[in-house]
Amino acid sequence: MRVAFSKYFMVMRMTWIQALEYKANTIVGIFAVISGVLIEYILWDRIYETRGVEIINGFSLNQLIVYIFFGIMVGQLKSSWVTSFEMIECIRSGGLNKYLIRPVSFFSYHFSLFIGYNSLFYFSYFAMIILFQLIFPGWAFQTPIQAVAFIIFLSMAVYLSYSIYFLMICCAFWFGEVRTLILAFNLSNRIFTGSIIPLEFFQESILNIIFLTPLPYLVNIPVNIALGNISSLEWPQLFINGLIWVVVMTFLGQILYKIGIRKYEGFGG
Amino acid sequence: MSIQVNNISKEFKIFKREAGLKGAVKSFFNRKYEIFHALKSISLDINEGEIIGILGENGAGKTTLIKAMVGLLHPTSGSIFIDGFSPWERKNNFLKTVSIVMGQKNQLWWDIPASESFLLNQKIYQIPEKQFKSTLDEMLDLLDVRDKVNVQVRRLSLGERMKMEIISALLHRPKIVFLDEPTIGLDVTSQSRIREFITKHNEQYGTTFLLTSHYMNDIQALCKRVFIIHKGEGLYDGDFETLVKKINPKRRLQFEFSSNLKSLNVEKLINKPNVSINDQCLTAELPDNEMMDFLNQLFELDTPASFSFEELPVEETMKSFFANPEKFISKL
Numbered sequence: 001m002r003v004a005f006s007k008y009f010m011v012m013r014m015t016w017i018q019a020l021e022y023k024a025n026t027i028v029g030i031f032a033v034i035s036g037v038l039i040e041y042i043l044w045d046r047i048y049e050t051r052g053v054e055i056i057n058g059f060s061l062n063q064l065i066v067y068i069f070f071g072i073m074v075g076q077l078k079s080s081w082v083t084s085f086e087m088i089e090c091i092r093s094g095g096l097n098k099y100l101i102r103p104v105s106f107f108s109y110h111f112s113l114f115i116g117y118n119s120l121f122y123f124s125y126f127a128m129i130i131l132f133q134l135i136f137p138g139w140a141f142q143t144p145i146q147a148v149a150f151i152i153f154l155s156m157a158v159y160l161s162y163s164i165y166f167l168m169i170c171c172a173f174w175f176g177e178v179r180t181l182i183l184a185f186n187l188s189n190r191i192f193t194g195s196i197i198p199l200e201f202f203q204e205s206i207l208n209i210i211f212l213t214p215l216p217y218l219v220n221i222p223v224n225i226a227l228g229n230i231s232s233l234e235w236p237q238l239f240i241n242g243l244i245w246v247v248v249m250t251f252l253g254q255i256l257y258k259i260g261i262r263k264y265e266g267f268g269g
Numbered sequence: 270m271s272i273q274v275n276n277i278s279k280e281f282k283i284f285k286r287e288a289g290l291k292g293a294v295k296s297f298f299n300r301k302y303e304i305f306h307a308l309k310s311i312s313l314d315i316n317e318g319e320i321i322g323i324l325g326e327n328g329a330g331k332t333t334l335i336k337a338m339v340g341l342l343h344p345t346s347g348s349i350f351i352d353g354f355s356p357w358e359r360k361n362n363f364l365k366t367v368s369i370v371m372g373q374k375n376q377l378w379w380d381i382p383a384s385e386s387f388l389l390n391q392k393i394y395q396i397p398e399k400q401f402k403s404t405l406d407e408m409l410d411l412l413d414v415r416d417k418v419n420v421q422v423r424r425l426s427l428g429e430r431m432k433m434e435i436i437s438a439l440l441h442r443p444k445i446v447f448l449d450e451p452t453i454g455l456d457v458t459s460q461s462r463i464r465e466f467i468t469k470h471n472e473q474y475g476t477t478f479l480l481t482s483h484y485m486n487d488i489q490a491l492c493k494r495v496f497i498i499h500k501g502e503g504l505y506d507g508d509f510e511t512l513v514k515k516i517n518p519k520r521r522l523q524f525e526f527s528s529n530l531k532s533l534n535v536e537k538l539i540n541k542p543n544v545s546i547n548d549q550c551l552t553a554e555l556p557d558n559e560m561m562d563f564l565n566q567l568f569e570l571d572t573p574a575s576f577s578f579e580e581l582p583v584e585e586t587m588k589s590f591f592a593n594p595e596k597f598i599s600k601l
Contacts, residue, residue, distance in 0.1 A: 010392040018380050097341050098376045101369050102393055103361040265281060266341040 015116025075195030163249035173260030194220030277347030322492035372450035394441035428459030
């Protein structure tokens with residue numbers, strides 16, 4: 001266990017060294033959150049004003065903007081489409097060879113890469129949340145335990161999201177090019193995870209279907225925990241449900257990978 | 270650590286379509302596949318400490334064979350055992366004893382110095398600190414890249430990068446190393462440095478090397494034994510020098526006359542095939558059994574100012590072999 005951790009920690013360390021060579025990437029990431037929130041603020045401000053209401057689906061404008069602020073951040077942190085594209089390319093063009101010939105797991109190695117590349121976002125978003133807490137005390141994390149629960153649910157969201165992407169990546173063993181699948185998932189993901197609007201904005205029937213999938217655990221639930229919209233009494237059940245999705249997705253991913261690897265042709269010299 | 274390859278075959282399903290938009294549309298609805306037999310019942314036994322060359326033209330199946338041996342590909346049939354391990358089970362203990370360098374694929378991280386990739390491999394293979402430092406020091410000196418170890422990989426020349434790839438692959442002191450075109454695109458100095466390094470490493474650690482290369486100088490310098498694949502089939506397994514002799518038993522003679530050629534009757538000599546005269550120098554390419562007679566005739570004609578024998582370039586010999594391997598099969 002210690003050995004496994006040390007090698008994957010080393011992979012993460014490599015990404016930090018590499019990321020420091022490309023500082024602009026992180027600055028762009030922070031800018032994406034701020035500009036995203038600004039755009040949504042302008043849009044929703046007009047909607048609230050035009051409709052002449054103070055509450056829509058239980059959210060005031062301020063509550064909605066805070067939700068969106070957290071939603072975009074969590075959405076960004078769990079998004080691994082860049083890593084996914086690299087992994088698909090590995091399967092397509094034979095780059096997987098370099099993982100198969102070493103005592104490393106393709107899944108864990110790339111998970112470490114994904115966490116590593118996102119690390120600077122974690123630090124910068126953490127700083128943004130601290131700043132937010134100082135400027136708007138009480139709007140989120142009303143109790144310290146909420147912060148702990150948020151970190152736990154966020155970690156679960158990050159891993160679960162990666163596991164779902166991994167399932168799609170494995171399809172490349174059969175179909176070769178599956179980047180469009182990732183793009184399609186990304187698009188629906190932004191809407192149905194609650195990254196750009198709260199899931200509470202959907203009709204009851206659609207909401208029921210969404211809650212039959214792992215999608216709410218990716219953004220909606222962690223954000224609502226941070227904002228105090230979910231009672232602490234519900235956390236254990238949500239945690240168990242989330243954990244079940246984690247186990248199912250991990251298991252399916254490993255099965256698909258094991259079957260897929262037999263079809264792998266390791267192209268290229 | 271021995272390698273046993275028993276009757277392995279590998280088939281690929283290849284998608285084929287006509288060229289052009291029409292072909293693309295047709296294939297979208299009705300895809301046509303063909304079965305390509307990349308390896309056909311290959312068997313091979315390799316002993317510990319051997320350096321063996323795998324030869325063949327492009328597409329012959331060399332890389333497929335190596336990929337199957339290292340566990341990257343599942344053969345369609347047959348079995349491979351490397352020190353008792355089945356490669357495609359990819360057990361950690363097996364992966365720690367083998368390594369592969371592919372001339373056209375890299376393992377090093379592109380944007381950071383190679384030293385960082387070496388540290389990563391130290392962790393991946395759990396190399397003790399002392400062994401890591403001593404192995405790295407030794408290899409950096411042998412390959413003459415000590416001053417490049419902290420330079421970003423993308424800023425290195427092709428030769429320097431390949432040397433770093435080799436170091437990275439050998440840091441954990443694997444018992445078997447697969448080298449697929451390790452000198453491709455390198456200048457002669459780098460090629461020679463890599464050859465010397467492989468020889469030393471093999472002598473020092475008893476490492477088994479399996480090498481594919483289109484440069485026959487690599488094969489000649491490193492491999493006593495070669496295995497030739499042609500269209501997926503094993504054509505020859507044995508001594509390289511013997512093979513070269515079988516393909517082309519000729520040697521080249523350079524004979525420099527001391528007397529003026531006009532005063533000598535050389536006509537009957539130069540009428541032979543593979544004999545030519547340039548200024549005072551005669552060049553003849555003949556098999557050993559004809560060479561002595563020919564040389565006697567030359568001595569009867571004139572006292573040489575100088576004369577020498579040389580082997581024909583292996584590159585040319587193998588080129589003629591691969592141009593028409595079927596022609597030579599009966600000789601093998």
